[in-house]
Amino acid sequence: MNLRQEYTDFTIKHMNLYVQNQADKSGLSTNTAAEYFWFTIKPSAASGKWEQFQYDYEKLVKKFHKSLCMNTIGKHYDRNKNKHLKPFICAAPDYENSNNSAPQYRNSFNHVHGIIAQQGEQLKLFKTLLKANDEHYYYKISVGEIRDITIGKINNTEKIFI
Numbered sequence: 001m002n003l004r005q006e007y008t009d010f011t012i013k014h015m016n017l018y019v020q021n022q023a024d025k026s027g028l029s030t031n032t033a034a035e036y037f038w039f040t041i042k043p044s045a046a047s048g049k050w051e052q053f054q055y056d057y058e059k060l061v062k063k064f065h066k067s068l069c070m071n072t073i074g075k076h077y078d079r080n081k082n083k084h085l086k087p088f089i090c091a092a093p094d095y096e097n098s099n100n101s102a103p104q105y106r107n108s109f110n111h112v113h114g115i116i117a118q119q120g121e122q123l124k125l126f127k128t129l130l131k132a133n134d135e136h137y138y139y140k141i142s143v144g145e146i147r148d149i150t151i152g153k154i155n156n157t158e159k160i161f162i
Contacts, residue, residue: 011090011115018088019117025084026120034119036154039064041091041112044145053110057093060112063144065089071129071141072122087126088117115154 019034041060065086069077073085091114118126130137130151139149 015088015090015115015117019119022084022088023119034117035123037116037118038152038154039091039114039116039139040150041114041146042148042150043110043112044147047108047110050110054093057091057110057112060144060146061089061091061114064139064146064149067139067141067143068116068126068129072118072125085122087122088115090115116151 015036023034041064043060068089069086072087073082076082077086091112094111094113116126129140131140135152137151139151143149
């Protein structure tokens with residue numbers, strides 16, 4: 001059993017189920033294309049204690065998700081009638097060279113990797129929030145203690161690894 005592949009398959013299946021549920025509740029056609037994006041959140045303080053960052057990274061993701069919701073759904077995104085419109089986000093903390101080294105007490109370049117699923121009108125609005133730069137995009141809106149949010153499109157043929 002390849003645990004990494006199993007995790008990837010589980011994440012993709014979960015993301016697709018969320019997108020299907022979102023389409024069903026919104027009355028979107030099953031032909032409405034969902035698009036998937038990866039993102040990297042770089043906090044203002046990019047180094048520090050790894051253990052603390054593991055607890056705090058959720059705040060960064062929540063701020064980014066709130067900003068996305070506010071700018072694609074509107075200021076009443078958290079009302080019950082709008083909850084199904086929220087984009088799917090899955091994220092995990094990381095630090096530079098974590099695949100090549102043992103966990104450390106203090107790390108440089110702490111950051112967050114994740115994926116986003118968007119569809120329908122939110123997808124169109126989401127794309128207006130991005131600024132192109134080479135092969136990636138940057139989120140144009142300033143978000144709290146986040147220095148930079150890099151975003152890229154995931155093609156259907158591409159494998160997703162978090």
